Amino acid sequence: MITPGRFKDDPAEPRLVLAKTAVLREVDPELSWTERELPERERTKHVHRLHPYLGKFVPQLAEVFLRRYGTPGGLVWDPFVGSGTTLVEANALGMGAAGCDISAFNCLLARVKTDAYEGRALEDDLVRLEARRSKSRARRASPYVERWFAPRAVDELLAFRGRIGGTTYPDLWRVVLSRAARSARLTRHDDLDFPREPVGGEYFCHKHRRVCRPVGEAEKFLTRYARDAARRVQEFSHLRTDAPVTVVGGDARVVSPPGPIDLVLTSPPYPGLIDYHEQHAYAFELLGLERRDPEEIGRGVSGYADAIAAALRRAVAALRPGGKVVVVVNDSRGLYDGILAAAGLRLEDRVLRHVNRRTGRRNGEYYEEILVASP
Ligand SMILES: C[S@@+](CC[C@H](N)C(=O)[O-])C[C@H]1O[C@@H](n2cnc3c(N)ncnc32)[C@H](O)[C@@H]1O
Structure with missing residues (x-):
């Protein structure tokens, strides 16, 4: 496991950032790795580099929250499974893992990453x-x-x-x-x-x-x-365990987890940031996969909050007593207080982290938040 380091080069000074809510927020140095501490080859270790995917979270971040709130032998649910980072890391820790995604290509990728090979x-x-x-x-x-x-x-x-x-x-x-x-x-x-x-x-x-x-x-x-x-x-x-992995192709608003869950660990799409079907247009064409663009959440701001709240509500309905919901977001529009409330969730912790080049070639600093909530 990676030992989390300090943010940037100043070990004594946590960075203060003006977050969307116009409040000065402190960056959590334990979750903000520098390029030297967490180089690209570690962020894309083993199956995490099978195919480029814009918008995935780093496996080391998933690992921190799985160790904190997950239960070996239990079940983790990711309603926006993307390239399957949560599933891979949960499986390596012996946790059952399941997720869904509206993009058939992302489902294929998540399955391929978590399958067994000889x-x-x-x-x-x-x-x-x-x-x-x-x-x-x-x-x-x-x-x-x-x-x-x-x-x-x-x-x-x-x-x-x-x-x-x-x-x-x-x-x-x-x-x-x-x-x-x-x-x-x-x-x-x-x-x-x-x-x-x-x-x-x-x-x-x-x-x-x-x-x-x-x-x-x-x-x-x-x-x-x-x-x-x-x-x-x-x-x-060599890291893979026999813990079960399930990937369901479908809309997170209507797909339910395959059983009672101990933890929701997810990173929803953000409005207007990445078009998840279009980024793999060539794959849909060559592999003959069905596109479901109209059901992709985040193509616009309108209806976004209701859609994410519906997906979280469905997840919460399957949560065991004491279970947590961990959501990684770039909440630049300040939507998530309302979304969590609409999903019947109470915010317990809100952590700001500095992101090391998460979405490809971009200028300037990039931050995301980790919201920890429970019903
Ligand atoms: C930020 S990405 C998740 C990245 C993932 N955490 C990873 O590390 O690869 C958001 C995902 O939500 C999916 N998505 C968008 N609308 C959806 C919907 N209605 N139901 C399920 N998944 C959806 C997108 O296809 C995309 O893969």
């Missing part, structure tokens, strides 16, 4: 996937795929997709296909999160500080990411 079968799958066959394109690509990928990349992606069928772990390789597709899109290297238009030729790249050209192939990513994924799931298999 080394020999993974190796056999890799051999099968690397055995390239016909170079001619026997498959039809959708207009989206034709538009966002170079012809050679389309061929390589579709051929890989065709080889997934006979493998033992098709969902793992579908995530690899998606990760490779993300890297192979006709986008600027410095604009991978939400590119609007494909790029056709050379451009000045702010990431590499030189003239770059868009990627024209996918095979090198497919090979590299397949090997990387196999290594990462095997690394996690």
Whole structure:
């Protein structure tokens, strides 16, 4: 387990920040790690780097609250499961874990991260996937795929997709296909999160500080990411426990936890910050997943508070006596006092933490709050 350090370089002075409620709030140094204390390779350890995902919380933060309020052998519920950080960390601590998400791709990712794998079968799958066959394109690509990928990349992606069928772990390789597709899109290297238009030729790249050209192939990513994924799931298999994990695709306002829960640990979408379907548009296309954009909470402010309160109310209904609800939020609109009250929750603690680059390339400081509540 990581030993939490102090905030920034001044161990004596906790930082004071003007939070949304216009009150000077103290940053909790125990939950605010510097880059040196918590480098990227630790934040994205083992399965947490299987696929890029904007908006996940760091596993070390989840671990702190699971150890504080979770019960080994009990059940933790995350109604906005995203890439499955809560489930992975709960499982490693021997806690049953369940979650739901409206994005079919996020559900796939959370399942793949928490599944069990066997080394020999993974190796056999890799051999099968690397055995390239016909170079001619026997498959039809959708207009989206034709538009966002170079012809050679389309061929390589579709051929890989065709080889997934006979493998033992098709969902793992579908995530690899998606990760490779993300890297192979006709986008600027410095604009991978939400590119609007494909790029056709050379451009000045702010990431590499030189003239770059868009990627024209996918095979090198497919090979590299397949090997990387196999290594990462095997690394996690040494930490993984037999505690049950359940991932449900659906709307948190209507999905109930699969049993009585001891802890809710979640990070809801924030209004207007990240479009969770659009960030993986290429995956929905290539994997043929159903999009449920209209049910995604946070696409606008209107109705946001009611929607989150409804999801929390449903979770609270399954909470055992003494159970806690821990919500990680960037409550810049000051909505959460009302949301918790509407969900029948009483706020017990409100902690401000400094976030080390949570949502990709952003300027300026970024803070989020952890709200601890109970019915
Ligand atoms: C901040 S992210 C959660 C990130 C997660 N804690 C992690 O570490 O990966 C919020 C998630 O809420 C999901 N979401 C949005 N509307 C939803 C709804 N109506 N029901 C369930 N999930 C929803 C989004 O798809 C997104 O994955």
